[in-house]
Amino acid sequence: MxxxxxxxxxxxxxxxxxxxxxxxxxxxxxxxxxxxxxxxxxxxxxxxxxxxxxxxxxxxxxxxxxxxxxxxxxxxxxxxxxxxxxxxxxxxxxxxxxxxxxxxxxxxxxxxxxxxxxxxxxxxxxxxxxxxxxxxxxxxxxxxxxxxxxxxxxxxxxxxxxxxAGDTSVGAPAKAATLHALLAVGDTRIAVPAAQLAQVIRLPALRAIGPAGGSSYCNWRDRNVAVIDTARLLELPGDTQPALLAIVEHGELALGLMVHAALELCMLTAPDGPAGSVVATTAMGANAGAVVTTVIGADGGAISVIDIAALLARVPEASISRATAPASGAVATTAAVQRVNSNAYIVFQTDQHHATPIEPVEEILALATAHMDAAEHLLPTIAWRGQALPLVDLRPRGTPTPPGSGARIIVVRGMDGCTGYVVKHVALLIPPNTGKLYRMALAGTGLVEFITTGVAHEQASYRTMDLARRTAAS
Structure with missing residues (x-):
């Protein structure tokens, strides 16, 4: 062709x-x-x-x-x-x-x-x-x-x-892209939906389930979580010992995936339909079955996307992770003041760092020269999925946008349609149940919500900004 x-x-x-x-x-x-x-x-x-x-x-x-x-x-x-x-x-x-x-x-x-x-x-x-x-x-x-x-x-x-017609670069019918966490298993990149990634921790001590050489589990947040060898699932050579454990959740179940590194967050088109990637093949190895779908990333490399629901269905040991209810109402009383985030949040930078819920985020685009006029001013609208997408620049006035600056457009679905918000960069993901939301009164501002992650010297707080509501109000 x-x-x-x-x-x-x-x-x-x-x-x-x-x-x-x-x-x-x-x-x-x-x-x-x-x-x-x-x-x-x-x-x-x-x-x-x-x-x-x-x-x-x-x-x-x-x-x-x-x-x-x-x-x-x-x-x-x-x-x-x-x-x-x-x-x-x-x-x-x-x-x-x-x-x-x-x-x-x-x-x-x-x-x-x-x-x-x-x-x-x-x-x-x-x-x-x-x-x-x-x-x-x-x-x-x-x-x-x-x-x-x-x-x-x-x-x-x-x-x-x-x-x-005649261009096979797959540019037109736009597929729904969702945020995925990119992890490394040896030299292979895998991806899991960011909303289903609860936490990435150092690989803890593992205990065997049943006979030696069988499945393993660890204790995580007062739950027993089964752990699987991701390299074995994908039939990859296991030359080095994984250093990290990625905890994924779906419904009441959790599962640990042994990985070597946590790489980045990226938008991927789900196997049903990444910005910049195309679904290419399915299933790596007989053990993977229909659990793994290979997509081609924006850099041309292969990424193995894992269907968490399908994976949990194939691992009966995951049932040991079912959480038990609190013994008393003390947790609920505390949660009224400081509650755990049930949904994932994206942290981005404008003049400072903010966090916004991930659910209404449709796509994250790299800010390109095509999004600016000859004077390098941001265009009021850009073409996106066959429609005109209005842009709102959340960065401080006069912020330069050199190539490779990391600036991003966060496309958010609101009551009146989608809006693209331009930010300096997208910093990180706060998975569900890993942060604490609380509100406090600030002088001249009123009640403001924050989300806090980490403990002790690693603790960080971000002021929340609900971009979906901002879209509806604009």
Missing amino acids: AAVREQASPTVQLAVATVGAVAVGVPVAAVLQALPLASALHPLPRRQSALCGVAEHAGTLVPVVDLAQWVDVGSATQANNRTARILVLGDGWRTIGLRVDALVGLADVPAPTRLLHDDAPEEVFDTVVKSAELDRVISVLDVGRLLALACAWHGGDNAPAPSD
């Missing part, structure tokens, strides 16, 4: 899958999601074409193509419903599904070579490339031709004219 042939970089990253005996490569920018075939495909009663059904993606139904109904692709060596997937592909504004027998993974390959030059509209492959890593020849799929040949796609409610 054109995007591949004109690639200036010495290498191209492909998502590689098998269709019968053929290895098919799709530029990662064109891959939106990978769905399990058995549960996602809904049959479509048609008498002709290669459409084998429809699948739901980001709240819409997209048609699914089976190449085996068009051409002889040979027989898959291990074709079964457990490994079969639907790759949801996009060319910038249209989406379509492709049935594959199995996902191989991501491959960095040289620029593909075009071998066929007849420009036949009924063909979807004309370039190939040899992957030294996979030791096989890969046929590169032309997504635009596939869409045209199938005459079937979902284009969204605000799709541009067909003459604007």
